[in-house]
Amino acid sequence: MKCALVTGGSRGIGSAICQKLAIDTDYHILINYQFNKEEAENTLEKIIAKGATGEILKFDVTNFDEVKSVLTEWQDANPEAVVEAIINNAGITKDGLFMWMSQEDWSSVINTSLNGFFNVTNFFMQKMLRNKFGRIVNIVSLSGVKGTAGQTNYSAAKGGVVAATKALAQEIAKRNITVNAVAPGFIRTDMTSELDEKELIKMIPVNRFGEAEEVADLVSFxxxxxxxxITGEVININGGIYS
Incomplete structure (x- = not known):
């Protein structure tokens, strides 16, 4: 059984990626979530409706021991399963000016994106190297490429993943494992629902927000x-806002 794991797969871009992979690939889809079980189940139903198979894995990507425990238990229960694709999508924002930023707001955002990438990817790394095939796609952000005022923590977290993407890609390319990052700009999801869309589209050459499905198409490719x-690349998907 060949599998694709999507962290933060219950909602928004993560859910769209799960559904797109269900259509485009033969992968058994592993939907990771931390809080929203209902949305994870909803995503699983949509995957099954598209004729694919999948299951839900609950763990907090920031917790190394929990990630290892849940994934080890899953691997032991599915000894024939091979995770060929990892999409590191889990991320949170806690925006605010740096001068007012709490240590907790800094650490939690860094931990989710950057340590989450390490905890999940590192678990599968030796298996992928032995298998001599793999696809790692890290969902980063315009903020991690360009930097965004009010998002120093998020920019640092995603910028760290960008650098890690480039370095890891060079380490493992000979084993037929690619590592790329996808950097969305303004995409219409729960995460951007509070933003002033009418004001922000003035900055976007194509004059609209992107859709989660458009990001999912790129990830699927x-x-x-x-x-x-293609490896070690950071591909912007932002309607023409370049850093």
């Missing part, structure tokens, strides 16, 4: 065999 010669 990077996971495919067609993208075998």
């Amino acid at each position: 990077l996971v495919s065999k067609k993208a075998s010669y």
Whole structure:
């Protein structure tokens, strides 16, 4: 059984990626979530409706021991399963000016994106190297490429993942494992629902927010065999806002 794991897969971009992979690939989809079980189940139903298989895995990506425990238990229960694709999508924002930022707001955002990437990817790394095939896609952000005022923590977290993407790609390319990052700009999801869309689209050359499905299409391509010669890249998907 070949599998794709999507962290933060219950809602928004993560859910769209799960559903797109269900259509485009033969992967058994592993939907990770931390809080919203109802949305995770909803995503699973949509995957099954599209003729694919999947299951839900609850763990907090920031907790190394919990990640290891849940994934080890899953691997032991599914000894024939091979995770070929990892989409590190879990991320949170706690925006605010740096001068007022609490240590907790700094650490929790860094831990989710950057340590989450390590905890999940590191678990599967040796298995992928032995298997001599893998696709790792890290969902970063315009903020991690360009920097965004009021998001020093989020920019630092995603910028760290950008650098890690480039370094890891060089380490493991010979084993036919690609590592790429996708940097969305303003995408219409729960995370951006509080933003002033009418004001912000003035900054966007294509004059609209993107859709989660458009990000999912790009991720699906990077996971495919067609993208075998693309690694260490950060691909912007932002309607023309370039850093």
